[in-house]
Amino acid sequence: MKRSILLVINMLIAISVFAKSDTTAHSSAGSVGSRFYFPVSIGVSVPFRNVNTRLTSGLALSTGLEYRLRKTDGFFFRVEYDALNNNYKRYTGALPTNIVQGKLFSGFVLGGAGYRKKLSRWEIFASLQPGLGIRSFERADINAGGVYLNKVTNDSFATKAAIGLEYYIRSNFNLFFEPSYYKYFSSHGFSSYHSRFLSFNIGFSAARF
Secondary structure, three states: OHHHHHHHHHHHHHHHHHHHOOOOOOOOOOOOHHHEEEEEEEEEEEEOOOOOEEEOOEEEEEEEEEEEOOOOOEEEEEEEEEEEEEEEEEOOOOOOOOOOEEEEEEEEEEEEEEEEEEEOOEEEEEEEEEEEEEEEEEEEEEEOOEEEEEEEEEEEEEEEEEEEEEEEEEOOEEEEEEEEEEEEEOOOHHHHOOOEEEEEEEEEEEEOO
16 A cells, blocks of 8 residues: 555656656657656545445545547547555455455556547546456465465456546646546455445646657
8 A cells, every 4th residue: 555655656746747847849739649648646435335344435546548539629548557445344244254344455457438528728528448347355264373364356347437627737737636436347256245436536647758
């Protein structure tokens, strides 16, 4: 967790410094390279309620690569990696872990498309990204030698739907707010009990070259 936070902070600093520099020497406004953007965001992960466990809201991180057919209005394609971290408390024995209180990690490797519309210095966008959802949690194994914690991982098809609002400080640099909905498609493991999440992220996106 600490490494993830430090990685995002370092990326935020590096991209913000780059965004303030003059990029005209690297590419013209109409070049292919100027259509590549690197969105990075941080926010809160909000799980849906479930009778088997209680999941608390946690940290949400997202980083990706976006290619725009046009720099403003139009379609775009995005690949990204998202990470949601939540603590849980188990109410029943129906879950695939025997740890009553623990941490649940949800990772998403996604790729999809969206559309954005320009409104002066603001833009609104919507996107849909299918991909792979990965769940990770711990399970305790007890034997004569003591108690051992083993990490259990399962994965399934997942998807993310998002809407967002961007504000452009410069033509190659914007701040954005992005509410998102995540859905796992699985009939086993933690995913069958906690298959839906919301996240509310704030971040920025910058053209790197």
